[in-house]
Amino acid sequence: MKQRWVIRQPPSLALPSLVLLLLFFFYILFNIRVKSLLLASPANHSITPTKTPHTETKFSILIGILTLPDNYDRRHLLRLVYGIQSSSTAQIDVKFVFCNLTKPEQRALVALEILRFNDIIVLDCVENMNNGKTHAYFSSLPRILPRHYDYVMKADDDVFIRLEPLSSSLKPLPRQDLYYGFVIPCNSMNPFVDYMSGMGFLLSWDLVEWIGMSEIPANHTFGPEDKMVGKWLKMGNKAKNRFSNKPGMYDYPGTNGRCSHELIPETVAVHRLKRQGSMAACA
Template structure:
């Protein structure tokens, strides 16, 4: 009997370790499998995919970090939405260091082969480069400014019933126009279906017309190429911040998809408070 107790005492650590190892494996494999399955299930139920490229400048570090907060707390159950910051080649050692850190941490930056400009082809370089620099395709691609607040759920709901091909979507210019088949979509934030992005990257029409007001040029390309037969201008849900741009502006409204020209922090504060973006915050006793 004494001998059996000695043998059992000697085996107990091994038995305990084996049980612990089995529980550890079961928990980790089970949890990881559950997370992967949950993510895959979410993707399987989305209706479409969207890339939002925010055209900005390398030195706008504070704005990028702020926008990561603004968009990081938003989601949509019907759309897979990726957000990328887009700018041209880096020109300073400081940029190369700090933006390398951003890429390592967030992986949300696209650096184009161009020199920063307003009307010398940055928009063309953005759209024409995507089919070659991305590892996947999207149903839609959006070009947006860094002074616009986009509400991702209302945006995705507005896109759900629309065509997935030959689509040009945004805020039509001039401000008082309601006809998306005349003129062009404002640069505040307009969207193209993937087939149009591929066309921009392969057609001579955009390649030979890259200098000038860039958002107007996009409309010109599509007209010359007899493209974008499906056009949609989402007024009044897209607009400029109250009082900033004449008839393109109006008061904040609940059905807003995007509000533009948020140049100052007080304007951002007013917009975020109006839409109650922190309503999900759980207060603590601290």
């Protein structure tokens, strides 16, 4: 009589098989339950996505700080000053602006800065203060920038700008035909009386484009740069929307008579910060 051999599965293998069988069983029950719930739902059987809070689109500002190629230390200080700031209402880019480089060491060191920080604009002009640099700055932007901004600001390298108060003050203002800054003379509150101080003034993008196309600015570039911008706008019948941010913009205490006062919480910009210590006091 032949002997039968019965192969028995070891208990260690039978237990995992049982677990897999139970998991498969629960999977089937779960799918049946889900399908029954869907069939019992309203006829459209649609799932409404959760509504996310509406995020307001930020407007954009370019701040161009007109400086000199050799002012390396000042640029590094300002990078620290603006690098720790942000704005909840505006997307703000800060760039350093100067004319053509004339020294070998400038070409080498500025090239390294551009590679590291990408925050420098080199204009095709001879370095100057009151002979066309501001015109070269504004008129070049529509041609050299890959995008446009809602506002473009020109600022000195001895001014400290607080980005959040700046953007908050701009938020309710028009995006077209706007001229914003600190009106001169110092004791005036009328933004139409003359021109905005060169410490830091801002133009809407349409005015930047106009400066690049109009012969009025191109034919009137010699003279105090802030005064010339006011003259351009007056001759062209531009900047019908004007805003002088006083007392939020001012000269550092004790530096310039009526244009200066004590530091205040609502500060937007402080001018004439020639020493690093005064810059630190504002920051």
